[in-house]
Amino acid sequence: MKRLVCALLGLTLCMGVLAACGPGDSSGGGSSSGGGSASSSVPDGSSSGGSAVVVCRIIDEDDGSLLLAKQDGGSGDVYRLDASGLPVTLEGESSAADEIESGMLVEVCYDGGVMETFPAQLGSVTSINVRSEGFDDLAELYLDVLEDLWEVDSGLNENITELGVDLSGTRLSAAEQSAVAWAFGEEHGLAPVQGTYEELLEQGYITGEPLEGSDAKFYQWADGCLFSIREKESKVAFSLPTVQEGEDSPLKDYHVSDTVTFDAQKWRSGTGAYFFSDCTSVRGSSGEWSDYQVGGEAIS
Structure with missing residues (x-):
């Protein structure tokens, strides 16, 4: 009898837990x-x-x-x-x-x-x-930026076995930075290594070889490439896309609530890097970030 009572109590508790987790229970x-x-x-x-x-x-x-x-x-x-x-x-x-x-x-x-x-x-x-509030797809925007960097001048990251990601200069939380880095690495079959240039240099990923006849060093990541995004004070106006006469602008009903300006780069060595500078995106009142515009590109 005692075992039966205990079993019934246990069943009751389990049903209570399931009810607490039900989709309609606040x-x-x-x-x-x-x-x-x-x-x-x-x-x-x-x-x-x-x-x-x-x-x-x-x-x-x-x-x-x-x-x-x-x-x-x-x-x-x-x-x-x-x-x-x-x-x-x-x-x-x-x-x-x-x-x-x-x-x-x-x-x-x-x-x-x-x-x-x-x-x-x-x-x-x-x-x-x-939740009906709090939508913000900035992480998805930055993941798109990293993918665009991967594709441009692809020889810089060809055959790498290590992938560096630095998003510490963005407004993303630490967890969001790690998740974006993981998604980026997963897309390319690589486990990401998070860190700034200085941290990766200290950890031995980036190495420096003395230049002949000079005190300077040539720095490189022999087995990897560092992808980074750094936000900056917005100084660039976001221009609406060009549309033909009679057509509606794709941002016609886009009520801007925020803007972000950033630089992005991938770095392999002192003579091997690619840069997106003064990139700008606007955020609508719904929380969705628009496609970003690149202010300029450079190669080292």
């Missing part, structure tokens, strides 16, 4: 009812009735596979999650996983366990709630 990461902004009453990463909720930004999405960066998290707070088959809510309404996009903030309800791989994996995820 205490377990579900959306609030109505058309207002969805938010969780459970603090980020805290437990509630045996469950936990973590708030993340979607950095990359590929056929239901999500690369997530914990909101305001550290460099190790990057998660991989298969959203296919999971209950998803969007603005309080049931939704499908294919409605999820890079840049969205999501609340993930899971059992509180984390598998310490990289990217990490959340244990027993039961639901995903997409």
Whole structure:
């Protein structure tokens, strides 16, 4: 009899945990009812009735596979999650996983366990709630910039076995920087090494050979290439794309709420580098960043 009572209590507790994580429960990461902004009453990463909720930004999405960066998290707070088959809510309404996009903030309800791989994996995820506010796809914009740098003057990064990524000069959080670096490396079959030029030099990735008859050194990364983006004070006006008479501008209804200006480069050696300078993008009121314009290009 005692075993039966314990079993019934255990079953009751399990049902309570599942209910707390259901897509319609605001205490377990579900959306609030109505058309207002969805938010969780459970603090980020805290437990509630045996469950936990973590708030993340979607950095990359590929056929239901999500690369997530914990909101305001550290460099190790990057998660991989298969959203296919999971209950998803969007603005309080049931939704499908294919409605999820890079840049969205999501609340993930899971059992509180984390598998310490990289990217990490959340244990027993039961639901995903997409927040209606907080959309920002700057990480996706910078991932596009890195890909464009990879393609231009491709001989600089041909046959490299090490990939350096430095996003420390951007407004991305530490977790977002790590997630972008990982997505970039994953695209090219390389594990990224994060660090500034000075840090990579100190760690021995970049080496310097003395120049004959001089105290100067020739610096290079023999096995790798360093890709970096650094934001700067905006000094360049963003011009609207040229359109033909009678056509609507693609930014006609684009209400600018922010701008970003940055330089981007890939560096292999003192005589092998490529630069995008004074790049500019504008952010609409919805949080979406426009395609960036390059102010100038240079090669070393």
